[in-house]
Amino acid sequence: EVQLVESGGGLIQPGGSLRLSCAASGFTVSSNYMIWVRQAPGKGLEWVSVVYRGGGTKYADSVRGRFTTSRDNSKNTVYLQMNSLRAEDTAVYYCTRDPITMKDAFDIWGQGTMVTVSS
Amino acid sequence: QSVLTQPPSVSAAPGQKVTISCSGSSSNIGNNYVSWYQHLPGTAPKLLIYDNDKRPSGIPDRFSGSKSGTSATLGITGLQTGDEADYYCQTWDSSLSGYVFGTGTEVSVL
Numbered sequence: 313e314v315q316l317v318e319s320g321g322g323l324i325q326p327g328g329s330l331r332l333s334c335a336a337s338g339f340t341v342s343s344n345y346m347i348w349v350r351q352a353p354g355k356g357l358e359w360v361s362v363v364y365r366g367g368g369t370k371y372a373d374s375v376r377g378r379f380t381t382s383r384d385n386s387k388n389t390v391y392l393q394m395n396s397l398r399a400e401d402t403a404v405y406y407c408t409r410d411p412i413t414m415k416d417a418f419d420i421w422g423q424g425t426m427v428t429v430s431s
Numbered sequence: 432q433s434v435l436t437q438p439p440s441v442s443a444a445p446g447q448k449v450t451i452s453c454s455g456s457s458s459n460i461g462n463n464y465v466s467w468y469q470h471l472p473g474t475a476p477k478l479l480i481y482d483n484d485k486r487p488s489g490i491p492d493r494f495s496g497s498k499s500g501t502s503a504t505l506g507i508t509g510l511q512t513g514d515e516a517d518y519y520c521q522t523w524d525s526s527l528s529g530y531v532f533g534t535g536t537e538v539s540v541l
Contacts (some may be wrong), residue, residue, distance in 0.1 A: 347530070356433065357468070357476065357519050359530040372529055389459075406475065416523040416530065417466040417481035424475065 316407045316419055319401030320426030324397055332392040332425055334407030339420075341383050345410035346390040347418060348381060350403035350427075360405070363390060365412075375401075397429045434459060434475060435520055435533035442539035450532050453503040453520030459531055462539050463523040465503040467496055470517045470535075471481045479518075 320332040323381060334346070348360040361371045361381040369381050380393040404426050408418040436454045443449045453465065463489040478487055480496035483503065495506045503520055520533035 349532075351472070354534040356517075357470065357521075357532040359520075359532060362530070370529055372526075404473070410475075411512075414466070414478075414481040414485075415464040416521075417464070417478060418468075418476075418521070419478050419481070419487060421475035424473070 316409070316420055316422035318405065318407050318422040319427040321405065321427045322354060323428045323430065325374050325431050326398060326429055328397050328429075329393070329395045330427060332394070332405055332407075332427070334390040334392075334422060336388045336390070336409075339409075340385075341388050341409075342385045342392055345412060346381075346383060347408045348363065349406045349408055349409060349418070350392075350401075351406070351424075352400070352403040355403075358403075361392065362410070391430060394427070397427075399429050402429045433534045434524060434527070434531050435522070437518075437520060437533040439534070439538045440539065441509050442541050445510055445512065446539045448508045448513075449510060449538060451505045451518055451520075451538070453505070453533045455501050455503075455522070455531075457501060458526035459501075459522050459524040460498065460503055461501040461535075462525060463513040465496065466521045467494075467503075467505045467518045468521065470506065470519060472517070476519070483535055507521050507538070510538075510540055515540050 383390045404424040407422040468476040470476040483498040484496045
């Protein structure tokens with residue numbers, strides 16, 4: 313079965329760090345663009361980051377310089393390292409993929425992991 | 432603040448049709464493909480439409496997509512109570528060099 317499972321969310325103080333994981337099964341992460349999307353409470357969906365097949369990355373302006381996305385091909389897992397966390401980073405974080413065969417579309421999504429930044 | 436604008440909400444009676452607009456610019460919708468998602472908060476978003484007007488396997492033909500210029504539209508016919516959710520358009524923005532989502536539209540079945 314093709315699926316994504318996120319983990320690593322939780323309650324963290326402002327200024328702290330957290331690493332989210334996204335374990336894939338049924339397909340190979342290195343053959344796809346892997347994306348993180350978040351939804352803050354009461355807000356819409358917001359793109360966060362992408363790691364390309366070649367390993368290159370891009371980030372939304374709101375997280376650039378604080379968040380880093382990476383992948384471990386041996387574990388078929390994608391990560392989001394979040395540093396210098398702020399209250400406005402509080403959100404459900406979803407992992408998804410752009411399979412490339414669909415142009416810029418996200419076909420498989422995880423269930424999400426909640427990150428709460430609060431003192 | 433999203434660069435893609437959608438109406439906050441639309442509603443119709445069961446069996447009727449609704450359309451959701453998504454307005455952008457030449458840097459996003461005008462020169463890239465549009466996708467649409469159905470989302471119940473707390474659950475995984477579901478891809479409804481990709482490449483402007485294509486449906487993934489398993490998505491009923493009650494859902495349709497179209498694009499004209501710098502705007503896109505999602506149509507839902509034969510509205511069902513199970514269609515009550517938030518709907519988002521999404522594309523790539525060449526100026527921002529990133530993916531962008533619409534502001535989201537809540538669909539209510541009266």
